[in-house]
Amino acid sequence: MKPYAAVATVIVCFILTLPMLTTRALCRELTIMTHDSFSMSESVLKDFKKAVGADITILRSGDAGQALNKAILSKNNPMADLFFGVDNTFIGRALDNDLFITYTPKGFEDIDTSLLLDDKNRLIPVDFGDVCLNYDIKWFKAKHLAPPAGLEDLIRPAYKDLTVVQNPATSSPGLAFLLATISRFGENKYISFWQKLKANGVMVVNGWQEAYWGQFTAASKGDRPIVVSYASSPAAEVFYAEQKPDTAPTGVVIENKSAFRQIEFAGILKNSDNTDLAKKAMDFLLSKAFQEDIPLQMFVFPANTKANLPDVFLKHAKITDAPASLPPEKINRNRDKWLREWTENLLR
Amino acid sequence: MAPGMDGKPVAVKTRIYTHPYVLAGLVPLVFFLVFYFYPLAGIFLRSFVPDFPAHLHIDLSFLDQVAGSQRLHHIIRFTFWQAAVSTGLTLAFAFPCAFVMSHYQFKGKKFLTLSASIPFVLPAVVVAAALDASFGRNGWLGVLNIRHPLVLIFIAHVFYNFSVMLRILTSFWAGLRANVQEAAAMLGAGPFQTFIHITLPLLMPAVWAASFLVFIFCFSSFGIILILGGPAYSTIEAEIYRQAAHMFNLPVASFLSLIQIGFTLVLMGLYTAFSRKAVRFAPKGSHTNFKQPEKFWEKAAVTGNAGFIILLCLFPLAALAGKSLVHEGQLSLIYYRAIFDNPASSIFHVPPFTAIKFSFIFAGTALAIALVTGLCAALCLNHLDRTKAKGLAAFFDPLFMLPLSTSAVTLGFGIIITLDRPPLNLRTSALLVPLVHALVGFPFVLRAVLPALKNIPNNIRETAATLGASPGKIFRCIDLPLISGALTAGAVFAFTISMGEFGATIFTASPRTPTIPIAIYRFLGQPGAMNYGQAMAISTLLMAVTAAGFIIIEKISLRGIQQF
Numbered sequence: 001m002k003p004y005a006a007v008a009t010v011i012v013c014f015i016l017t018l019p020m021l022t023t024r025a026l027c028r029e030l031t032i033m034t035h036d037s038f039s040m041s042e043s044v045l046k047d048f049k050k051a052v053g054a055d056i057t058i059l060r061s062g063d064a065g066q067a068l069n070k071a072i073l074s075k076n077n078p079m080a081d082l083f084f085g086v087d088n089t090f091i092g093r094a095l096d097n098d099l100f101i102t103y104t105p106k107g108f109e110d111i112d113t114s115l116l117l118d119d120k121n122r123l124i125p126v127d128f129g130d131v132c133l134n135y136d137i138k139w140f141k142a143k144h145l146a147p148p149a150g151l152e153d154l155i156r157p158a159y160k161d162l163t164v165v166q167n168p169a170t171s172s173p174g175l176a177f178l179l180a181t182i183s184r185f186g187e188n189k190y191i192s193f194w195q196k197l198k199a200n201g202v203m204v205v206n207g208w209q210e211a212y213w214g215q216f217t218a219a220s221k222g223d224r225p226i227v228v229s230y231a232s233s234p235a236a237e238v239f240y241a242e243q244k245p246d247t248a249p250t251g252v253v254i255e256n257k258s259a260f261r262q263i264e265f266a267g268i269l270k271n272s273d274n275t276d277l278a279k280k281a282m283d284f285l286l287s288k289a290f291q292e293d294i295p296l297q298m299f300v301f302p303a304n305t306k307a308n309l310p311d312v313f314l315k316h317a318k319i320t321d322a323p324a325s326l327p328p329e330k331i332n333r334n335r336d337k338w339l340r341e342w343t344e345n346l347l348r
Numbered sequence: 349m350a351p352g353m354d355g356k357p358v359a360v361k362t363r364i365y366t367h368p369y370v371l372a373g374l375v376p377l378v379f380f381l382v383f384y385f386y387p388l389a390g391i392f393l394r395s396f397v398p399d400f401p402a403h404l405h406i407d408l409s410f411l412d413q414v415a416g417s418q419r420l421h422h423i424i425r426f427t428f429w430q431a432a433v434s435t436g437l438t439l440a441f442a443f444p445c446a447f448v449m450s451h452y453q454f455k456g457k458k459f460l461t462l463s464a465s466i467p468f469v470l471p472a473v474v475v476a477a478a479l480d481a482s483f484g485r486n487g488w489l490g491v492l493n494i495r496h497p498l499v500l501i502f503i504a505h506v507f508y509n510f511s512v513m514l515r516i517l518t519s520f521w522a523g524l525r526a527n528v529q530e531a532a533a534m535l536g537a538g539p540f541q542t543f544i545h546i547t548l549p550l551l552m553p554a555v556w557a558a559s560f561l562v563f564i565f566c567f568s569s570f571g572i573i574l575i576l577g578g579p580a581y582s583t584i585e586a587e588i589y590r591q592a593a594h595m596f597n598l599p600v601a602s603f604l605s606l607i608q609i610g611f612t613l614v615l616m617g618l619y620t621a622f623s624r625k626a627v628r629f630a631p632k633g634s635h636t637n638f639k640q641p642e643k644f645w646e647k648a649a650v651t652g653n654a655g656f657i658i659l660l661c662l663f664p665l666a667a668l669a670g671k672s673l674v675h676e677g678q679l680s681l682i683y684y685r686a687i688f689d690n691p692a693s694s695i696f697h698v699p700p701f702t703a704i705k706f707s708f709i710f711a712g713t714a715l716a717i718a719l720v721t722g723l724c725a726a727l728c729l730n731h732l733d734r735t736k737a738k739g740l741a742a743f744f745d746p747l748f749m750l751p752l753s754t755s756a757v758t759l760g761f762g763i764i765i766t767l768d769r770p771p772l773n774l775r776t777s778a779l780l781v782p783l784v785h786a787l788v789g790f791p792f793v794l795r796a797v798l799p800a801l802k803n804i805p806n807n808i809r810e811t812a813a814t815l816g817a818s819p820g821k822i823f824r825c826i827d828l829p830l831i832s833g834a835l836t837a838g839a840v841f842a843f844t845i846s847m848g849e850f851g852a853t854i855f856t857a858s859p860r861t862p863t864i865p866i867a868i869y870r871f872l873g874q875p876g877a878m879n880y881g882q883a884m885a886i887s888t889l890l891m892a893v894t895a896a897g898f899i900i901i902e903k904i905s906l907r908g909i910q911q912f
Contacts, residue, residue, distance in 0.1 A: 059776075059858065066593045073394075073761055077768045079775055093596070167579040169594050204579050339595060344419050347579050 028054040030277040033071055033080035033269075035064045039297040044289055051284045054277050063207070064172045065090065071269065072097045081272040082281050084126065088263045089175050091117055092332020100267035103279055107286035110306045115263050117328055123265035126285050129300035130231040130320045131176035132259035133163075134250050136218035139225035148226060150256035151184055154197055161201035164215040164224040167347070169339050171207045172262065177228045178342060179331065180260035183324035187334070191341055198346055218250045231259060232317035236299045239312045247316075254320040261323040264300070368819050373728025376721040376748065376790070382772070383783055384751060387762030388605075394765055395602035410599035420587070420600075424607070427583040430498075431566035434505035438513050438562050439555070441506060441656065446517035448653040450525065452646065453638030460654060463662045464511040465898050466891060469841070471850040471865040472571025473872060474887040475504055478664035479576070481671045481884070488667045500576045505569065507660060509562040516561070520554035521547075522638075557622035564615050568608065568753030570851050584608050588755040598761070605758040612753045616746035665891060672884035675877075683881035687889075700886050703867035710863060711846035714785035718842035721786065722793025723835065727827075729794075730801040748794055751787040759784070760855035778861050784852045789842030796838035800831040840897045847893060864890050 030052055038060060040048070049056050061067040064085050071083050075097065086094045094100070100122035108124065115125035133154075135147045148154060154163050166174030182190045203224060205211045212229055215222035218237070234248030241249075253259070266285055268278040284290055291307035294300060301309075301319065309317075393400055398407055414420055449457070467475065481487050483494045483503075494500070524547060532542040570585045582590065584604050592601035641650045675682045687700040725748055732741040763784075767774040774780045804827065812822050828835075850865040857866055864886055871883035 057860075062593065062854075065596070069593065069596045069761075070764060072596070073764045074768060074775065077773075079764075169590060170579070206574070206579050336595065336597070340417070344417065347419065347582075 028274065028277065029057055030054045030082065030274055030281055031057045031059055031080040032082045032084055032281070033059045033061055033067060033078075034084040035067045036060050036062060037064075037298060038084060040290070040293055041297060044293045047289050048281070048284055051287070052277050052280045054274075056281075063170070068094060071099055075099055075269070076271065078269045078271055080269060081274045081278040082266060082268055084264070084266040084285070086123055086265045086267070087172060087176075088117060088261070088265075088328055089172065089179065089331055089335065091123060091265060091328050092335075094123065094265075094267075096332070099269060101270050101275070103268050103282055105279070105282040105286050107283065107304060110304045111286070112303055112305050115303050117263065118265070123267040124282065124286070125263050125303040126266050127291075127294050127298065127300045127303055128261055128263045130254060130259040130261050130318070130323055131173045131180065131228065132231050132320070133253040134216070134218075134227050134229040134233050135253070136216065136225040137249055137251050139217050147251055148253055150253065151181060151193070151258045154202070154226070155193065155200050157200070159200065159226070161203075162224060163197070163201075163226040164203040164205060164211045164222070165228045166208055166211050167204050167206050169343055173208050173228055173230070175335075175339075176260040176262045178338065179326055180258060180324045182338065183260065183326050184257055191345055194342060194346060204346060230299060231320060232295070232299050232301065232313065235295075235312050235315075235317035238316050239296065252318050254318055254323075257322060257324040259320040259323050261320065261325065262300075263303075367731060369727040369731040372724040373732075373744075374724075376725040376728075379717075379721045379786075379790075380748070383763075383767075384754075384759070384787060387759055387766045388754075389762075390766035391598070391758055391762035392602050392606070395598040407599065410597075410603055413597075413600060414603060420604075423582045423587050424584060426581070427567060427585075430501065430505075430583065431563050431569075434502055434509070434566040434569075435559050435563045437502055438506050438509045439559055441660070442510055442513035442517060442558075443555075444649075445510075445653050445656060446514055446521055448649050449514065449518040450521035451639055452641045452650055454641060454650050454654075456654065460657045461515075462895065462898050463665070464514055464657050464660075466665060466894050467507050467661055468509070468511050469844040469848045469894050469897075470508075470891065471848040471868070472504075472575055473850060473865055473869050474668070474848070474890060475507065475572065475664075476575040477868070477872065477883065477887055478668040479504060479507075481667040482664045488663075488670070497577050497581055501569075501572060501581065504572045504576055505566050507664065508572070509565055510660060512565070513558045513562055516554055516558040517551070521551060524550055553622045553625040557619055557625075560615055560619035560622065564612060564619065564753055567615070568612065568755075570756070585753075585755050589757045592755075592757045592761060601755075601758065605755050609750060609754060612750060613746055616749040617742075620742070620745045620749070668884055669888045669891070672881060672888045675881060683878075683885035686878065686882050687885055700864075700867050700882065703862045703864050703886070704889070706861045707847055707864040710782045710785060710861075711843045713779075713782035714789055714846040715839050715843045717782060717786035718789035718793050719835070719839050722790050722838060722842070723797060725790070725794050726797035726801055727823075729798060733802070734806060749791045752791050756784075756852035756855050760852065763856070776858055778858070780856045781853060781861065781863070782846070784856050785846035785849050786842070788849060788852065789845050792841035792845060793835075793838035796834045796841065797831055800834035801827065804830050836900070840900055844894045844897045847890060 038058065045056065059080050061070045064087055068083075068086055068090050071078065071080070072093075083099070095118065102121050103124075104121045105124060108121070111125055112128075115128055117123070117125070133148060133151075137147070140147045145158060148159065153159055165177060168175040168178040178190075181193055184190075185193050203215060205215065208229065211224075211227050212233075213220050215224045216227040216229075217223060217225045231252045231254055234250045234252060237250050238244060238248050266282065268275060268282060272278055286304055288304065288307050291302035291304040292310075294302045294307075295310055295313045295317075299317075301313075301317070396406055396408075397404060399405060449461070470478075479500055482489050483492065483500065494503075532539075532546060537545070567583075568585045569583055570589065573581055573583045573586045574589070577586070585608065588601045588604045588608070591597045591604065639646075641647045672683050673679055673681070725744075729741045729745055729748075732738070732744075763780065764775055767780075774783070808826055809822050812826060813819075817825070847863075848865060849863075850869070853863050853866060854869065857863060862870075868883050868886050868890070871879045871886070
């Protein structure tokens, strides 16, 4: 009977270890639900805990869309107190589902007013970034080819098999880029642009990482010199380079309304038990401490106009003067239809 | 003749349902009801009756969407097509290998069986990485230029399922051999005639059972399709994930889940029916005599078989391990050392050592749950099968196999909306991962233990009962020792499956409790040689753990897993 006793002991041990994992800390805890790209530096997290006066758990729940979907499914008994990372392509879905309560945080008056999209202040803008085409400067120089100047260039024969984009159904920059084309070519004609793009050998991958780190010539061993990314990506290229170059190795295409502005919002979840803590957390998200941490952690721009940008951003990151835009209500009404149309045409 | 001496049941029908073994069946039943059917029912209700409970209006508008989408039709056709092709390829490769493995004894045979088994429990991220290390741009076989997603999908499916097919076919074929040879010798039939007229017809139920099982695995393939296929290829399972997680189109996702569950149930029914039909000829425990390869063609067959298994199963694994050991063109342990470092650069860095720890804890717990529920289910099904309630056994058997091919995202969403209140507030609990893993491991325990129980002749138990042994004592002194090998095999399967499980884990694991596959996934998603190298190093460790598990199976019992 000895082997069975041993097996039984092991089983009992495992079952005894589990509650230790599940027991929560006795002090109060604020949970922030967010997407997988969320990040902040350790020192700022320390200040964050101090400012809120509680322990902070960050629940990364998939990409931006998935995280929001989980919040919607669990809205009657939320898994978190605060949600970070609803963007302007999803804001309609979030507000329709009545997920958030109104709260005007401290520092609200410093937010760039062009970013405000919810007049009831349930969702507050925290950061923004411009999604646009990035290209490999060296590659185009070597081939004696002019880099693309706008979206139309992508369907020229000279640019055959050069572009990699993300599937808008699975990637938020992918969706932003699709919206840029809809804004640029109109609701009725955008799909013919995409059909031509397909005929011109566009590569579609599932996510940003696969596109940028897997296929883009400037950042991987791939063979696509044009990729959909952010206007701040060149700053990241310089920041992460082992020997800091004077000029960024990549360029961006932001003229001719070819960039789409992505704005990220945060809000306090309804039915949370820790609304008081969540309010303090919202204040902190707009404070200079957090806002100045954003550029080098998530490589997008802070919403707070008073926040100072790091040098590498001032030098190498671009802000679009006139981004392509679509009214959020229109996006919310048509998003599913556009995604279906795009999917049916591009992924067959 | 005393009742029971002829092997017929002694129990009277009315007493069947209060027998302790039948009551034990309530354990897996409750487990399934609470953690499988209840969440599924929750998500289906939410999808099809959106205003429940205020209005009982069934919203069927999604049917137009499904009917009108060329793409969804294509996906459904593609799912069947790729599963059929993958199964055909697996059978074509495994059949000749099974012939060699069931007839000949040669050096390194155990090693080959072991290496063929490892891929089956590896997570899709690792398999994709292994194929990339072999066929990718910088892979060992990069010059072959095999990069078409469809070809890679087929290679991956054969790589995964080869061992399942091989094990089932080999074990039945080995059992057939002795009897067939005698019969053929008596009738004066040549080897070819023997094969066509005797061996093949007898082997067919096993071939069908194995094919259905492999078909089911390929039918519900998820990670492989998502990673290797890219956005252009989608199976029903991958599409459920896209529709639910990305488009938030719950009605279509749920409808596709129902289609998938329906087909799986039919296929599982066929599989369990064929496995019942595939009778063993050699009595269990009798030692099968393997031949030594003597003639030239026999030697050639053995060599070819070994070469193929090494190329298919071992080569990608070796390529993976190789990548983890080479840093900038030189042999180096730098990636392995980096695993144990914890650079405090980001608050979200997954320290691989933590991931290894949680993987072991989760796998141990999942094993415990799967073992208890699986054993109870096997005892119950076996008892029902031996008494007059055969129909009930035939009903529950395929039902218990369902978690093998249920979409993780459907179940995950179901858990979010149903298991959200005390006492079952599991959404953010550390117990959720082992529970979900146990659901997936459970069918393996059941499939390993059930045949072993069926092979215990009834009259042994009945003799014991006549001599006054209680059911508890019969279980302890007869059943348990006889099925201990199978039980160990099932346990190791449950353990390794949990170690490698990815789809459901990414959906249910909290960031505080990452597992090895999650860590691999995160490392693969970061740029740079260092992250890639660390991903390869952890994958290699996962492989080593898996291999160790299978060595334990082979040492303790060769028989238990042959049935699966």
